[in-house]
Structures are given as C-alpha cells and as structure tokens.
Amino acid sequence: MKLSELPRRCFQGVIPAMFATVDAEGIPNVTYLSQVFYVDESRVALSCQFFNKTKKNVLVNPNGCLQVLDPVTLDAYRIEIRYDHAETEGRLFESMSARIDAIASHTGMSGIFKLISADVYDVVSVEPVAILEPADPEQVLDDPPGYRSEVTGLQLVCQRTCRAKGLEELLSTLLETLEEAFGFEHSMVLLTDESGARLYAIASRGYGAAEVGAEVGLGEGLIGTVARERCVIRVAGVGAELRYGRAIRASVHRTSGGRTLAPEIPLPGLVDAQSQLALPMVVGDRLLGVIAVESRTAAAFEEWHEAYLEIIASQAALAIENLLGKERESEPEPSAEQLAPPPSPIATADKKLRLRFFPNDDCVFAGDEYLVRNVPGKILWRLLRAYATSGRTEFTNRELRLDASLGLPPVRDNLESRLVLLRKRLAQKCPELALVPTGRGHFRLEIGCPIELTEQNSG
Amino acid sequence: MGRQIPEDLVDFLEGGVSILVGTRDADHRPETTRAVGAEVSKDRSRLTVLLCEHTAGRAVPNLEDNGRIAVAFSRPIDNFAVQLKGRVVELRRGQDADRRVAERYYAIYGDQLYMVGMPRSLTKRIRVWPSFVVTFEVDDIFVQTPGPGAGKRLEAS
Numbered sequence: 001m002k003l004s005e006l007p008r009r010c011f012q013g014v015i016p017a018m019f020a021t022v023d024a025e026g027i028p029n030v031t032y033l034s035q036v037f038y039v040d041e042s043r044v045a046l047s048c049q050f051f052n053k054t055k056k057n058v059l060v061n062p063n064g065c066l067q068v069l070d071p072v073t074l075d076a077y078r079i080e081i082r083y084d085h086a087e088t089e090g091r092l093f094e095s096m097s098a099r100i101d102a103i104a105s106h107t108g109m110s111g112i113f114k115l116i117s118a119d120v121y122d123v124v125s126v127e128p129v130a131i132l133e134p135a136d137p138e139q140v141l142d143d144p145p146g147y148r149s150e151v152t153g154l155q156l157v158c159q160r161t162c163r164a165k166g167l168e169e170l171l172s173t174l175l176e177t178l179e180e181a182f183g184f185e186h187s188m189v190l191l192t193d194e195s196g197a198r199l200y201a202i203a204s205r206g207y208g209a210a211e212v213g214a215e216v217g218l219g220e221g222l223i224g225t226v227a228r229e230r231c232v233i234r235v236a237g238v239g240a241e242l243r244y245g246r247a248i249r250a251s252v253h254r255t256s257g258g259r260t261l262a263p264e265i266p267l268p269g270l271v272d273a274q275s276q277l278a279l280p281m282v283v284g285d286r287l288l289g290v291i292a293v294e295s296r297t298a299a300a301f302e303e304w305h306e307a308y309l310e311i312i313a314s315q316a317a318l319a320i321e322n323l324l325g326k327e328r329e330s331e332p333e334p335s336a337e338q339l340a341p342p343p344s345p346i347a348t349a350d351k352k353l354r355l356r357f358f359p360n361d362d363c364v365f366a367g368d369e370y371l372v373r374n375v376p377g378k379i380l381w382r383l384l385r386a387y388a389t390s391g392r393t394e395f396t397n398r399e400l401r402l403d404a405s406l407g408l409p410p411v412r413d414n415l416e417s418r419l420v421l422l423r424k425r426l427a428q429k430c431p432e433l434a435l436v437p438t439g440r441g442h443f444r445l446e447i448g449c450p451i452e453l454t455e456q457n458s459g
Numbered sequence: 460m461g462r463q464i465p466e467d468l469v470d471f472l473e474g475g476v477s478i479l480v481g482t483r484d485a486d487h488r489p490e491t492t493r494a495v496g497a498e499v500s501k502d503r504s505r506l507t508v509l510l511c512e513h514t515a516g517r518a519v520p521n522l523e524d525n526g527r528i529a530v531a532f533s534r535p536i537d538n539f540a541v542q543l544k545g546r547v548v549e550l551r552r553g554q555d556a557d558r559r560v561a562e563r564y565y566a567i568y569g570d571q572l573y574m575v576g577m578p579r580s581l582t583k584r585i586r587v588w589p590s591f592v593v594t595f596e597v598d599d600i601f602v603q604t605p606g607p608g609a610g611k612r613l614e615a616s
Contacts, residue, residue, distance in 0.1 A: 020481035020491035020529070027544060028529040030481030030491050031603060053601075053610045065481075065489045074581045076514075080488075130513045131493065132584040 003123050004041040006077055009299045010068040011038040012236035018067040019046070021057035029053050036068055036079075037096055039120060044081060047096050048117045055119070058083035064121060067129060071236075071299050076131045080124040086117035093118045095231060102225040102233050153181025157312050161319045166437070168420045170323060171203035174291075174316055179205060182305070184293040188268055189316075190216065190223060191289035191417050194375055194409055199227055199290060202421050207268035212424045213372060214268065223290050226278040230287060232306055235276045236299040275300040279309050281317035288317050324416050353432050357381045357455045366430040376422040378406050381453075383435075383445045388453050397441040419443070461545075461596045464503040465613070468541065468600075472497050472532055475567025478508060481529035482521035490517045494530065495587040496564035506530065506543055506597055509553065509561050509590040519591055522547050528595050531603055540603035541613060545595040553590040561587040 016032040023029065031054055037045040044066070048055050058064060062083035069076050087093045097115040157177045164170035171189050178184045188204035193215075201214040219228040226233050278292040291313050295301065356365045363373040364380050372380060379400060386392045397415055400406060408415055423435045432448040464472070478494035492515055494508040508530055510518055522528060526547040533540035553561070569582040600613040 018479045018491045018493070020479075020483075020489035022483045022487045022489045026483060026487055026525065026527060028481035028483045028489050028527055029544075030479045030489075030529045030531045030542065032479070032531070032533055032540070050609065061487055063488045065491045067491050067493075074577065074585075078491075129492075131511075131586060132581070133586055135584065 001126050001128070002041060003038070003044070003079070003126050006068070006126065007070050007072070008038065008303045009072060009236070010070050010077065011036050011044075012071070012234070012299055015069040015071050017069070019054060020065045021054050022061050022063065023053070023057045024060045029057055033066075035099075036066060037092070037118070039092065042123050043084070043120055044079070044123060045087075045092055045096065045118045045120050047100060047115055048086065048119050049100065049115060051116070058119070074132055076129040077126060078129050079126050081121035082124055084120050084122050086119045088117050092120070094229065098225055098229040098231055099233055099235070101219075102222040102235070153177075154308060154311060156181050158315055161315055164319065164323070167320065167323055167416050168203075168423070170316075170319055171420075172205075174312075175203060175205035178293065178312070182308070184295070186270055186273075186295065187291070187293040189289060189291055190227075191320075191414065192227070192287050194407060194414065196287075199223065200421065201268060202289075202417055202424075204268040207270075212421055212428070213376075222276055223278050223292050226280055226292075227287055227290050230280045230282055232277070232279045232310060234301050234306055236274075236301065270294055270296060272296055274298040277301040277305065277309065279306075279313040281313050281320070283317045283321045288320055291316065320417075324414065351449050353430075353449050353451045355384060355451055355453050357453070358457065359455060360457055366433075369429060371429050372422060372425045375407055376418045376425070379418060380422055380426075380433075382406065384451065384453055387445055387447065388451070393445045393447070394438070395443055395445065397443075461504050462599060464499055464506065464543070464597055464600070466503065468613075469499045469503065471534070471539070471541075472499055472506065475564050475571065476532050476534045477568070477571075479531040479533070480508060480510065480518060481531070482518045483525070483527060484517070484521050485524050490521055492518045495568075495585075495590060496560040497530070497532070498560055500594075504596060505548065505594055506545070507560075507592060507594040509557065509564070509587070510593055511561075511586050512589045512591060513586045515591055519550065522550055522593060526595070528593065530595075533603070538604055540609075542601045542603045543597050543599070544601070545598045547593055547595045549592070549594040551592050553588070553592050557590065557592050558588055561590055 012035070016034055017036045018030065019033045020028055020030045031052075033046060035047065037047070039045050064081045064083065066079040066081055067076055068079065093115065096118045100115045157174065160173045160177050161170055164173050175187045175189065178187050186206035188201055188207070190199040190201050192198075193200055197218050199216045199218070201212050201216075203212065216224045216227075218224050222233055222235065273294040274296055275298060276292065276294040278290055280290055281288040291309065293301070293309070354367055355371075357363070357377070358365075361373055362375070362377040362381075364371045364377045371377075382400070382403065382405075383395060386395070397419075400415055401408060401413060408418075419435060426433045426435065434446040434448075436444045436446055438444050478497055480492050480494050481489055482492075483489045492510060495511050496509040498507045499505075500507070528547055529542055529544045531540060531542040565585065565587045569579075569585065572582045573579060602611050602613050603609050
C-alpha cells in the first residue's frame with residue numbers, strides 16, 4: 001500500500017511510533033518516536049533533538065523500520081524507510097521546530113527540547129500489521145452517511161462574520177458559529193497589542209466565565225509560537241506531561257511598594273486538553289491575532305479542520321481589518337437620542353468605589369482588585385478623570401485617537417478592540433462602571449455610584 | 460559476558476508496560492514489533508518475551524538467523540524507559556503454561572490503554588495468543604527515558 005493511504009491521524013503523535021535501526025556491528029536498537037511527520041507520499045521526517053543512538057545508527061546503516069498506529073482504530077502499519085538527509089533550515093525544519101518549541105514552551109523546557117535537524121527518510125514499503133483480532137461484524141457500526149456539512153459550516157461563518165456590525169459582535173458570532181458548524185466547543189480569539197510583542201484575549205467561548213484580557217508574549221506557549229512563526233500548529237494527543245501547565249504555571253510577580261502587582265489574568269484553557277489547534281490571523285504583512293481551539297478528545301482536529309480554519313482565520317482577519325478601518329473613516333455625529341442623559345445611578349449609590357491608577361505600569365485597580373492595564377487602563381483613567389473634573393460622560397473615539405498620551409499607534413490603531421476589552425473587563429469585574437456605545441465612534445461612561453480616584457506610584 | 464538485571468527493575472519489566480522489540484535480518488535491515496509479555500529468569504541473567512504469532516512474521520525468522528535482539532520497555536506515565544540488548548538462547552512456540560504470562564500482560568496493558576482513552580471494544584481485540592517464546596541472555600541495559608541522558612548504559616545498582 002502507499003503512504004498516502006494511511007489516515008493522517010497516524011502522523012499526529014497521538015500514540016508514539018516505534019522505530020528500529022541497526023548499528024555497524026549489527027546490533028538492533030528500538031525506540032519510541034513522539035512523532036513521525038508526513039512530508040509527501042514517498043517521504044517522512046523524524047525530529048532529531050539529541051544526537052542519539054538512532055541517529056548514529058542511520059548514519060552508518062540507513063535502513064529503518066517504523067510502526068505507526070491509528071489512534072482511532074488501533075490499526076498498525078509497518079513502514080520501511082531509508083535515511084536520506086538532514087535539514088536544518090527551510091519550511092519542513094521550521095514547521096517541525098515550531099511544533100517542538102510550542103510543546104517545550106508549554107512544559108517550561110524551552111531550549112532543552114530543541115530541534116537539531118529534520119531528518120528526511122525515503123519510504124521503501126508500507127504494509128498493515130495485524131495487531132487486532134478482526135472486529136465482530138455484528139458490532140461494526142458503519143460511520144453515518146457522509147453528509148458533508150463542512151462547506152455549509154464555512155458558508156455560515158463567512159456570512160455571519162461579514163454581516164457583523166461591530167468587533168464584539170463579529171468575534172462572538174465567529175466563536176458561536178465555530179461551535180455550531182464544526183463542533184468546536186472551546187475557542188478563543190487573541191489580538192496583537194500596540195507593541196506587537198504581546199497578544200491579549202478578547203473573546204472566548206466554552207470556558208465558563210473565563211476572563212478576557214489574559215496576555216501571552218510572542219513566542220510563549222502554543223499561541224505565542226503560532227503568533228511569532230505565523231504558522232498553524234496542531235497538537236493532538238497532548239501527553240499528560242505536556243498538557244497545559246496552567247495550574248502550575250510559574251507566576252513571576254513583581255512586588256513593589258505596598259502593593260503586590262499580580263495583574264496576570266490566566267489564559268482561558270482546558271486543564272485536560274488533549275488536542276489543540278491555533279491559527280494566525282494575518283492581513284498583508286501584519287499579524288492581527290490568533291484563533292485557538294482545543295478539545296478534550298485526542299486527535300480531535302484533523303487536517304481538513306486545519307484547512308477550513310485557515311480559510312476562516314483569513315476571513316476573520318479581513319473582517320476585523322475592515323471593521324476597524326470603516327470605524328475610523330466614518331464617525332458620524334451622534335443623534336440627539338444617542339446623546340440622551342445617562343440613566344440615574346443605580347441603588348448602590350451609598351457605596352463609594354475607590355479606583356486607583358498606577359502610572360508605572362498603567363494599571364487600574366477597583367477596590368483591591370486588579371481591573372485592567374496598559375492602553376485600556378490609560379483609556380479608562382482618562383475617562384474617569386474627565387468625569388471627575390468636569391462631569392463629562394459622553395466621549396468620542398476620535399478624541400481618544402488624538403490623545404498621544406494613550407500610546408495608540410498613529411496608523412491602524414486598535415482602539416475599537418481595546419474598548420471591547422475594557423467593556424468586557426468592566427462588566428466582569430466592576431459592573432458599577434460601563435461604557436455604552438451610543439453610535440459609531442461615540443460612547444457614554446456610565447457610573448453607578450460615587451467614585452474616588454487616586455493616582456499612586458507603586459515603587 | 461552477560462549482565463544481571465538489577466533487582467529493582469524486575470517489577471517494572473514484568474509490570475505490563477509497553478514492550479518494543481527490535482530485530483534485524485541477514486542484510487542488517489531492522490524490524491520492529493511489539494511483545495505481549497515479559498518474564499525475568501530467577502538468576503536475573505535472562506529475559507523472556509512473548510511475540511504474538513500474528514505480528515512476528517519477520518521477527519522470528521530474524522531471530523532464527525542471528526539471534527540479535529533489542530527490547531525496550533516504557534512506562535507511559537513518566538516515560539521511564541530502558542532498553543535491554545542480548546542474544547537469543549531459546550526460541551519456541553508457546554505452551555499452555557506460557558499463556559498466563561500473555562494473559563497477565565494483556566490484562567494490565569489493556570487497562571493502561573483504557574485509562575489513556577482507548578475504548579474496551581478496541582483493546583479487547585489486541586492479539587496476544589498464540590505466541591512465540593523468546594529467551595535471551597542480557598548483554599547490556601540502557602536508560603532510554605527521553606532527554607539528553609537517553610542511551611546511557613544503566614549503572615549497576
């Protein structure tokens with residue numbers, strides 16, 4: 001049989017492959033391989049992370065014997081291969097390396113598990129191995145008839161994202177439709193921040209009351225690696241030791257002054273994720289962000305998912321870009337209705353809300369709880385001060401754009417996405433404050449109780 | 460010169476962990492297959508592994524040809540792994556008395572696969588019998604836990 005006839009899930013590393021080689025003296029060696037990469041119908045690649053016995057052997061005797069398992073059916077395949085060459089750069093190397101980096105970064109092993117080379121082997125023969133008794137014919141249930149719903153799903157996502165009127169609607173519709181059309185129950189979108197060095201979570205689905213605003217550095221973890229390399233990474237059958245180590249993630253907090261700075265919002269995620277897939281959203285040469293989905297099922301994401309999600313990521317990237325651009329171009333005057341006076345403060349009025357701003361890191365605390373920082377923190381503080389000094393509650397995006405002190409990039413800013421993040425954080429953490437859109441480019445600051453503002457340095 | 464299997468390794472080797480077997484033919488072409496049970500001899504100088512007849516179609520002729528064998532044991536939970544190498548001293552068809560080794564192995568190994576998410580409907584179909592019984596004298600033992608230390612000779616304890 002041909003290599004291309006094997007299900008691709010055999011090459012996702014769900015069940016480690018077996019690999020035997022022979023040394024110069026004729027002594028065999030056998031080992032597990034975490035992953036066999038499918039290169040094309042006549043070649044596979046193995047990752048060389050250490051100069052081990054296997055590598056030494058194939059340099060003197062190129063013959064190798066692989067056995068891979070289908071993680072769904074447990075069918076086994078024997079693949080005879082011959083070592084051909086090692087690659088230390090190029091597309092194959094980069095893609096294998098990004099994968100290893102992502103896993104290493106997950107486990108705090110960055111730099112230890114590092115790809116030395118992508119070792120390319122020619123496939124000599126492929127044959128099935130009868131490791132299982134034949135299935136009891138009475139128990140075999142055929143797959144349900146192949147109703148191809150994928151195209152319908154794609155159509156649905158495209159239609160709905162195109163029709164979204166604002167960023168918030170776009171993102172929530174996108175994640176909702178991914179679940180409806182493709183069954184992806186756990187998903188999130190992260191956008192690149194002003195510095196281009198970090199991503200922040202702006203929307204998530206399937207994580208309960210997961211918080212928005214979690215940040216990931218470029219190159220950090222699966223999502224950060226996808227962002228840095230701008231390539232899709234799919235991880236299937238995440239081993240126990242490779243699973244999201246969020247529970248034990250070392251949190252390096254800076255301590256200064258009388259306050260412990262601990263504004264790290266945990267990234268939404270399944271502690272017991274078995275499969276993950278993350279895709280970059282790129283327009284032109286700019287990275288807008290990352291879409292990430294995960295599942296508790298091993299090998300939940302297949303190659304076609306990757307292909308479909310890539311289409312969706314491109315679509316989403318264009319839609320985001322388009323929405324932000326449109327928003328900048330047309331910021332009409334608000335109608336009289338939109339400028340109606342704010343509703344009277346709700347009944348919590350006797351309680352005074354203490355808000356603190358730490359200019360060192362542009363961090364805002366509500367009471368003792370961390371609220372938001374960076375650009376959204378500066379925006380919030382600017383609005384609150386305007387309210388405190390002049391009683392203003394109506395604001396425009398334009399005036400924020402023109403305020404250089406906020407640090408928004410001069411062209412292609414991401415103000416809209418920052419306001420979405422700020423709105424969501426307020427709704428979750430400080431419902432006494434709200435930013436209510438009152439028309440394109442206009443919004444109102446609603447304050448439900450007396451506030452007290454303090455600015456302090458933290459160290 | 461043979462090597463004695465350390466006492467503290469015996470439970471691990473007999474404990475139903477995953478067992479890979481490497482052999483080679485007269486032209487030095489390798490073959491890999493799975494073993495379905497292992498037993499350490501009383502004096503700990505020999506190891507016996509069971510190879511299922513359905514999947515050992517190449518391994519058995521290889522062993523008859525040159526007797527060279529490598530057997531790797533790996534525990535999924537922590538990836539602790541060792542590899543034993545040696546020369547076959549006995550190769551025969553399994554008797555009823557050997558079947559208990561295969562069945563004990565199958566029970567533990569099947570449970571492990573079930574725990575990592577393999578449905579029973581699949582694991583119960585794994586073939587373990589009839590088997591060949593392969594006994595070899597251990598020449599060398601290597602640590603194979605993934606990482607920079609993989610491949611080092613296991614120091615005598």
